[in-house]
Amino acid sequence: xxxTRTGMGLQLRSLLKQEGILELSLASVATPQPGADExxxxxxxxxxxxxxxxxxxxxxxxxxxxxxxxxASPVVTAKxxxxxxxxxxxxxxxxxxxxxxxxxxxxxxxxxxxxxxLLGKTVAILGGAMYSQYRWIQAAQCxxxxxxxxxxxxxSCFVNPLTVLxxxxxxxxxxxxxxxxxxxxxxxxxxxxxxCLEDGVGLVNIVRKQxxxxxxxxxxxxxxxxxxxxxFREDLVEALVATGATLAFDAIGGGRLGGQxxxxxxxxxxxxxxxxxxxxxxxxxxxxxxxxxxxxxxxFNRNFGMTWGIGGWLLLPFIKKIGVExxxxxxxxxxxxxxxxxxxxxxxxxxxxxxxxxxxxxVYGKQATGEKYLINPNKGLx
Amino acid sequence: xxxTRTGMGLQLRSLLKQEGILELSLASVATPQPGADExxxxxxxxxxxxxxxxxxxxxxxxxxxxxxxxxASPVVTAKxxxxxxxxxxxxxxxxxxxxxxxxxxxxxxxxxxxxxxLLGKTVAILGGAMYSQYRWIQAAQCxxxxxxxxxxxxxSCFVNPLTVLxxxxxxxxxxxxxxxxxxxxxxxxxxxxxxCLEDGVGLVNIVRKQxxxxxxxxxxxxxxxxxxxxxFREDLVEALVATGATLAFDAIGGGRLGGQxxxxxxxxxxxxxxxxxxxxxxxxxxxxxxxxxxxxxxxFNRNFGMTWGIGGWLLLPFIKKIGVExxxxxxxxxxxxxxxxxxxxxxxxxxxxxxxxxxxxxVYGKQATGEKYLINPNKGLx
Numbered sequence: 001x002x003x004t005r006t007g008m009g010l011q012l013r014s015l016l017k018q019e020g021i022l023e024l025s026l027a028s029v030a031t032p033q034p035g036a037d038e039x040x041x042x043x044x045x046x047x048x049x050x051x052x053x054x055x056x057x058x059x060x061x062x063x064x065x066x067x068x069x070x071x072a073s074p075v076v077t078a079k080x081x082x083x084x085x086x087x088x089x090x091x092x093x094x095x096x097x098x099x100x101x102x103x104x105x106x107x108x109x110x111x112x113x114x115x116x117x118l119l120g121k122t123v124a125i126l127g128g129a130m131y132s133q134y135r136w137i138q139a140a141q142c143x144x145x146x147x148x149x150x151x152x153x154x155x156s157c158f159v160n161p162l163t164v165l166x167x168x169x170x171x172x173x174x175x176x177x178x179x180x181x182x183x184x185x186x187x188x189x190x191x192x193x194x195x196c197l198e199d200g201v202g203l204v205n206i207v208r209k210q211x212x213x214x215x216x217x218x219x220x221x222x223x224x225x226x227x228x229x230x231x232f233r234e235d236l237v238e239a240l241v242a243t244g245a246t247l248a249f250d251a252i253g254g255g256r257l258g259g260q261x262x263x264x265x266x267x268x269x270x271x272x273x274x275x276x277x278x279x280x281x282x283x284x285x286x287x288x289x290x291x292x293x294x295x296x297x298x299x300f301n302r303n304f305g306m307t308w309g310i311g312g313w314l315l316l317p318f319i320k321k322i323g324v325e326x327x328x329x330x331x332x333x334x335x336x337x338x339x340x341x342x343x344x345x346x347x348x349x350x351x352x353x354x355x356x357x358x359x360x361x362x363v364y365g366k367q368a369t370g371e372k373y374l375i376n377p378n379k380g381l382x
Numbered sequence: 383x384x385x386t387r388t389g390m391g392l393q394l395r396s397l398l399k400q401e402g403i404l405e406l407s408l409a410s411v412a413t414p415q416p417g418a419d420e421x422x423x424x425x426x427x428x429x430x431x432x433x434x435x436x437x438x439x440x441x442x443x444x445x446x447x448x449x450x451x452x453x454a455s456p457v458v459t460a461k462x463x464x465x466x467x468x469x470x471x472x473x474x475x476x477x478x479x480x481x482x483x484x485x486x487x488x489x490x491x492x493x494x495x496x497x498x499x500l501l502g503k504t505v506a507i508l509g510g511a512m513y514s515q516y517r518w519i520q521a522a523q524c525x526x527x528x529x530x531x532x533x534x535x536x537x538s539c540f541v542n543p544l545t546v547l548x549x550x551x552x553x554x555x556x557x558x559x560x561x562x563x564x565x566x567x568x569x570x571x572x573x574x575x576x577x578c579l580e581d582g583v584g585l586v587n588i589v590r591k592q593x594x595x596x597x598x599x600x601x602x603x604x605x606x607x608x609x610x611x612x613x614f615r616e617d618l619v620e621a622l623v624a625t626g627a628t629l630a631f632d633a634i635g636g637g638r639l640g641g642q643x644x645x646x647x648x649x650x651x652x653x654x655x656x657x658x659x660x661x662x663x664x665x666x667x668x669x670x671x672x673x674x675x676x677x678x679x680x681x682f683n684r685n686f687g688m689t690w691g692i693g694g695w696l697l698l699p700f701i702k703k704i705g706v707e708x709x710x711x712x713x714x715x716x717x718x719x720x721x722x723x724x725x726x727x728x729x730x731x732x733x734x735x736x737x738x739x740x741x742x743x744x745v746y747g748k749q750a751t752g753e754k755y756l757i758n759p760n761k762g763l764x
Binding site: 289 | 436468469471472635636641652660661672674679680681682683684685687688691693694695696699
């Protein structure tokens with residue numbers, strides 16, 4: 001063994017009970033001995049991404065959250081509405097580990113040369129259950145970080161970086177020439193700004209606050225539209241005309257913004273149309289909803305002709321579509337640029353137990369732009 | 383000349399004026415001499431399809447309609463809301479002919495053998511401006527109706543028949559195995575029921591009234607769900623499980639039905655799922671909106687995972703996609719089955735002048751299921 005460990009480790013769990021109660025707690029789980037091609041990673045950093053919070057909170061009403069247990073082994077319970085329970089039927093009664101991605105040090109390795117080569121290396125991994133002290137994983141799934149990279153710096157190598165690369169990749173695959181992005185001042189949004197600048201891709205950023213306009217302009221964004229501005233629609237049309245963007249990625253989901261984007265794309269398309277078409281422009285306009293920051297219903301007026309599509313977008317189907325080799329190239333690009341293009345910022349680092357404190361949940365659970373937490377599952381435990 | 387005509391003919395026109403007024407009237411237009419490959423068709427029957435009414439009424443508020451002019455040359459005016467004017471900017475000031483499809487007798491033909499062969503034949507044609515006494519058209523665009531077929535029987539050879547064939551064709555192209563259809567008791571809906579029965583395609587029909595359930599059951603429909611029934615959601619899920627339908631064509635557009643269909647598809651898909659997936663089922667669910675019977679906004683809750691799409695659907699892009707040869711085969715099938723699978727029913731036949739009477743507009747403008755008008759542009763004029 002490369003490190004002192006008891007063979008047991010803490011793991012954060014999310015359990016949705018039949019009676020409509022969400023229970024968050026820490027379980028003590030055994031870390032298996034790695035097989036020949038496997039390694040054990042001591043997780044030192046794992047981000048709390050919006051995609052993690054869906055699994056973590058099970059759409060519970062966190063205003064009803066109550067704390068119990070002890071400081072070292074806290075328990076949080078909250079109520080889940082009956083309508084939500086139907087949608088969540090598949091996970092009821094199963095105590096689920098959480099955490100899509102993370103980074104840490106390989107402390108044990110199987111007998112194969114590939115596994116042995118990783119011993120002591122700082123690696124980034126993807127695959128769930130990262131809010132754990134120790135994570136058993138295939139050696140081939142480890143992305144070795146460049147020397148001098150900390151686990152905290154490498155914690156977010158997959159979800160956000162591959163998502164922004166997936167957005168630009170989808171744009172190319174589906175024949176669009178520029179992008180629109182909402183909630184654009186997020187960590188992911190800032191990454192997309194940097195990637196589009198680097199790759200020369202036109203990008204229209206939509207935010208809700210002047211400070212976010214300023215933030216994105218400062219990192220080099222050309223087009224930033226404030227949806228709370230009285231000139232928002234005109235600003236958006238101008239930016240769409242300037243970039244030719246006909247593909248939007250929407251992190252918000254609920255409300256009217258998605259439809260407004262499609263309507264503005266239609267106005268932009270008709271600017272250059274030569275004759276009236278009763279079914280609207282023949283320019284294909286696509287909106288992909290990849291997040292659900294606003295859980296309210298999606299509403300739109302269909303005032304954008306007939307040549308449009310709205311759909312869900314997920315990273316994994318995109319990765320499958322491009323194939324193993326192309327995906328590996330994307331991962332290598334992320335590792336090489338993890339301190340520049342794909343750098344993430346966190347406002348706070350917490351332990352597993354701290355992540356289950358109500359005062360912390362109240363902050364990171366809001367998913368406010370600029371607030372991003374990093375879990376260090378071994379904080380205070382080593 | 384094969385027939386006595388003055389060289390002039392009446393043509394119904396729709397004009398949207400800058401000041402927000404829609405004006406419907408009859409113009410007298412010259413019929414050109416046909417070129418070598420062209421013919422003149424005396425239009426004896428042309429349906430008032432929902433897709434025609436979009437162009438005809440320009441989304442005007444027809445409760446404000448006023449009549450003027452004379453009985454032989456009526457004029458109808460109505461107000462158009464400012465918001466609509468923006469969407470219609472491309473057609474403002476242009477006096478547009480209306481009528482997608484029709485049928486009639488070839489009364490003049492150019493010198494080419496193909497054109498001459500059509501003289502005296504009853505043909506069906508597509509291409510706009512069919513609410514005209516005479517229509518100049520390429521000989522190659524004429525679909526010759528089987529002997530013994532009247533113009534009224536052949537008036538609707540394209541829009542509805544090719545649309546239902548396009549729905550089944552899209553289902554096959556995009557890898558779905560059965561269909562859902564809304565407003566399913568319409569002329570088009572009944573045609574789809576007959577086509578799916580003939581082709582052995584599973585079909586879930588959604589209607590709003592018990593009498594429409596009865597009507598569709600009578601013509602052989604297996605699955606008919608009444609959206610006003612208290613057991614609608616359960617009924618729909620059962621029908622989706624039974625058919626495996628993951629593709630829906632929606633004629634309504636506005637409201638919540640489209641989202642309910644996707645949600646029911648998700649429930650049906652999860653019935654057979656083996657483990658919980660946080661992003662919902664991986665079964666792709668598609669809703670195509672091909673009409674706008676309900677002009678209100680579209681609303682949905684996104685309670686159907688991430689593997690879904692909503693989009694506009696139009697016949698012409700489908701026809702282009704399958705290519706000339708495949709499209710010609712579809713047309714020939716329609717002609718061969720125009721009195722059976724693709725038969726249409728009309729509640730009333732009107733002249734061009736009658737089509738502009740307020741009392742008639744009040745009936746056909748409602749687009750109520752079971753009410754369908756046929757225009758005979760030469761009624762009372764020959």
